[in-house]
Amino acid sequence: MCGIVGYIGEKNSIPILVEGLKRLEYRGYDSAGIAVISNDSKKATSIKSLGKVSKLEDKVEQTEIDLSSIGIAHTRWATHGEPSEPNAHPHFNKNKTLYLVHNGIVENYSEIKAKLTKDGYEFESETDTEVLVQLIDSFIKKGNTLLKSVRLAISEVTGTYGIAVISQTEPDKIIVAKKGSPLVIGIGNGEHFIASDVNALIGHTSRCIYLEDGEIVEVTKDKFAAHTIDDEDIKKEVEEISVELDAISKGDYPHYMLKEIYEQVNSVRDSFRGRILMDEGTAKLGGIERIAERIANSKRIVLSACGTSWHAGLVGEYMLEQFTGIPVEVDYASEFRYRNPIVDRKDSMFFISQSGETADTLAAMKEAKRRDALILGLCNVVGSSIARESEAGVYVHAGPEIGVASTKAFTSQLVVFALISVLVGRKRHLSLIDGQEILHELESLPKKIEQILKLNNQIEAIAEKFVNAQNFLYLGRGYNFPVALEGALKMKEISYIHAEGYPAAEMKHGPIALIDENMPVVFIAPKDSVYDKVITNIEEVKARKGRIIAIASENDTEIDKLVDYSIKIPDTIRMLMPILSVIPLQLLAYHVAVKKGLNVDQPRNLAKSVTVE
Ligand code: G6P
Secondary structure (H helix, E strand, C coil): CCEEEEEECCCCHHHHHHHHHHHHHHHCCCEEEEEEEECCCCCEEEEEEECCHHHHHHHHHCCCCCCEEEEEEEEECCCCCCCCCCCCCCEECCCCCEEEEEEEEECCHHHHHHHHHHCCCCCCCCCCHHHHHHHHHHHHHCCCCHHHHHHHHHHCCCEEEEEEEEECCCCCCEEEEEEECCCEEEECCCCEEEECCHHHCCCCCCEEEECCCCEEEEECCCCEEEEECCCCEECCCCEECCCCHHHHCCCCCCCHHHHHHHCHHHHHHHHHCCCEECCCCEECCHHHHHHHHHHHCCCEEEEEECHHHHHHHHHHHHHHHHHHCCCEEEEEHHHHCCCCCCCCCCEEEEEEECCCCCHHHHHHHHHHHHCCCEEEEEECCCCCHHHHHCCEEEECCCCCCCCCCCCHHHHHHHHHHHHHHHHHHHCCCCCHHHHHHHHHHHHHHHHHHHHHHCCHHHHHHHHHHCCCCCEEEEEECHHHHHHHHHHHHHHHHHHCCEEEEEEHHHHHHCHHHHCCCCCEEEEEECCCCCHHHHHHHHHHHHHCCCEEEEEEECCCCHHHHCCCEEEEECCCCHHHHHHHHHHHHHHHHHHHHHHCCCCCCCCCCCCCCCCCC
C-alpha cells in the first residue's frame, strides 16, 4: 500500500509523475502529493492534496510551477495519522529543501522523534515518515552527502521502507532505498523512472531493475549506482518488462473490475496455455519441474496467503488432498508468522499472492524459510518480492489486475492449483485417464465462462432487488464452501453490505437464527455429490422465509420450485466448479455496488497490495 513514483531526465516531470500515480492508485487513495526541483532556480516545490490523484491533478493544473525534470510523488494509504494534507507525502525538512516519499512503516519512529525533538526538531505531521526525512536532514547538516545521509538514517530505522528522496543541495539525483516494500527503477535513454511496481513504467520503458532489501541506489538521469547499506557496490541485472499498455487500461469498460471479470475467458486460458501434456495426462510447470519430485514426496503441503488468495488456498487444499493424497493445511499468513508453526524440511509450502507483495505473506515466507521448508511462490505479478524470494514457483498468468477486489487472479490461482494437483498426483497415484479428464475439463472452461458471462443482465436484475439489503449469507459445501467465503468477501469489499460465508451444513449451528424475510441467502448448489444435502439446507432457509438466490446447474429445473432466483451455470467436474460458480457471485457483488453508486475499483479503506502488517 502507498505508491511511489519518481522521474529524472530531460522531460517535464509533472505529467509523468501524475500519470504514474494514477497507475499506482490501487495501492492507496487517501491523499496524494508531488515534489519537484525547478530546472532554472533549483528550488524545490511540493503540492499535496487530500483524496484521490484526480484532486491532486486539478490542483497541479491550477498552480504555476517552473519546468522541472526531477521529482518524486506518492499516493497514500494511511497508517500513522489520519488522511489529511499535513499527513500527505512528500514530507520535508524545516527549510523545505529536502523531500521524501515513503511506503512502509518506521516502527521505531517515536524513539527517533524523541531524539530529534531534543536536538530542536519540530514536526508538522503525525506520520512516521516525517521522522525519517528529519533524520536525513540531521545527517546532511553534519556535512554528509545526500547518499550517505540516507544510508546513515535508514541504518537507524527498524520497520519497512521503500523511499525516494530529493534535495536542493544535490538537485541532480534521486536516492532510493528498499527494505520490505517494493521498488523498481525503469531505465530510459537519458532518463530514469522510479516506481512501486512496473505498471507505472509501462509505455515509458521496457527495461528495469528490481531493488532488493537492504539496497540503496543513487539515480541520476544518465546512470544509477547501487550499494548495500554497508556501502559496498552492487551490480544489478537489467530485466525486461513484458506487459503492454493495453493490459493496464480500462478499455471500453466502466470499471476495471468488470473488465477483469470478463477477461476471465482469456485469463483462465492463459493460466493453462502451454502447460498441458495431454498424452501423458500431466502438466508441465517449468518453475517447479526440478523440484516436483520433492513436492510429491513431501510429508505435508502447507498453503499460506491472505484475503482472496487464502480462499484460493482452501480450494487448492481440497484439490491437492483429493488428487495427491498428501495432507494439506491452509494457514492465514498473518497467523502463521505469529505462532510457533511446526514446519520442517519435509514440508512444501506454497505462498499464494496476486501481488507478490503482501507483507504478512512475505513475512510468513521468511519464517518458513528459517524452518527449512521448501518455499514455493504462486504469484501473479512477475518479478514481485514473493516470486523472487521463493526457491521455485508458478506464475498464474492472469495479467495485470487493477480493480482492488480480486477476480481473475482468483480463478487463475485455481487453474494453477488444478495443474499442480495433476502434476504431483501423476507422480503418486493419479491414473493417466483421471489426469486426462481433468485436463480436458480445464480446456473446456473458457467456453463455459463465456456462457456464464451471458447471464450478466439476469444477474444485474437480481442485484437490483438486493440493493437495500443489510446482510447477505453465502452457503456452499465441499469445493463450493470456499466459493461461499469468496462471494461474501466480494460483497463486503465493494458494496459495504455485511456478508458472511459458511459451510452450508454449519448453518444450523448459528446463522439459521438470523434468517427471516429480510435475509438474502446465496446457495452455491450445483448438481454434485452433496447436492441433496444442500437442497435440505435450502428447504430449511425457505421454511424460515429467507430470500434465496441459487447458483445451480443448467439442467436443474427442480431447484426453481424452491428458490426465489436461480442462476444456471454449465457443469464441470467437482474440483473445477469453483472456477465457474464464483463468476456469478463476482457479478452480483459488482452490480449491487454499482447500483449503490459506490466506487467499485477503489472501495473505501482498502488497498490492493497490503504492504504493511
Ligand atoms: C488485499 C486485497 C485483496 C487480496 C489480498 C491479498 O486485501 O484487497 O483483494 O486478496 O490483499 O493480496 P495478494 O496480493 O497477496 O493476493
